[in-house]
Amino acid sequence: PATPDFLKVSDLHAGYGQARVLQGLDFSVGRGEVCAVLGPNGAGKTTTLRALCGMIRGRGSVTLNGTELLGRSPEQAARLGVAHVPEGRGTFNDLTVEENLRIGAHLRTGLGRRGRAERAAVAADLDRIYGYFPKLRQRSRQAAGSLSGGEQQMLAIGRALMLRPSLLLLDEPSLGLAPLVTRELFEIVRAVNEEERTTVVVVEQNAQLALEIAHRAHVLEAGRLVLSGPAERIREDGQVAEVYLGVS
Ligand code: ATP
DSSP states (O other), X not given: OOOTTSEEEEEEXXXXXXXXXXXXXXXXXXXXXXXXXXXXXXXXXXXHHHHHTTSSOEEEEEEETTEEOTTOOHXXXXXXXXXXXXXXXXXXXXXXXXXXXXXXXXXXXXXXXXXXXXXXXXXXXXXXXXXXXXXXXXXXXXXXXXXXXXXXXXXXXXXXXXXXXXXXEEXXXXXXXXXXXXXXHHHHHHHHHHHHOOEEEEEOSOHHHHHHHOSEEEEEETTEEEEEEEHHHHHHOHHHHHHHSSOO
């Protein structure tokens, strides 16, 4: 990629109170790349994403296009282009699909009255997202809580895309979804990455699937990276598959 250190994580430490989870991570993601973070339960994958998006504090350095992200609030990180789709999605069940998507736009532009140009921009963003997720367009006036699990995950990703992020952080998008639905979702993530050059960091239990769309992958164990490399190399490494990815 043209900017190999678009996201640069250096000696990142983070945790919860006394619990030190991340023990000094170093990795870079090139602009426009999809990076998978894999590893067993409790390795610190979710914690890594939380540190990148300002949900928890971290020590070390995390720069996005040269700008330090550590020490920012989630709102500040969002304005700098970081969109986080947490595990469990965080959409509002009682609001409609379209209302949930519009919240994503508020995060970018702030609340308050919009001029005509801004309203047009939001309408164009909605249209762009419905283009990726036709099912959301069909259900735009339905309450989010009435959607299937897969549709709710699409909504969470769609809402994040309303931010027009340069960095999209996805935490376990496949959680609780049927394999076919997960595949559909990953194909859409791939399309977004290809069409908008959005840089993606995806944390996944389903390593096989994540490695299909990822360019590079990092395997995390007990808060440290134990393996990094091009996705195809990690996919083809039989021992890696057995030891770290839970397949044989
Ligand atoms: P999983 O796939 O199980 O979510 P993970 O690799 O994402 O695994 P993390 O969720 O980052 O792992 O958790 C790493 C460690 O941090 C675990 O030991 C976990 O118990 C601990 N942890 C996670 N969240 C908190 C929290 N809010 N407070 C205290 N400890 C936490």
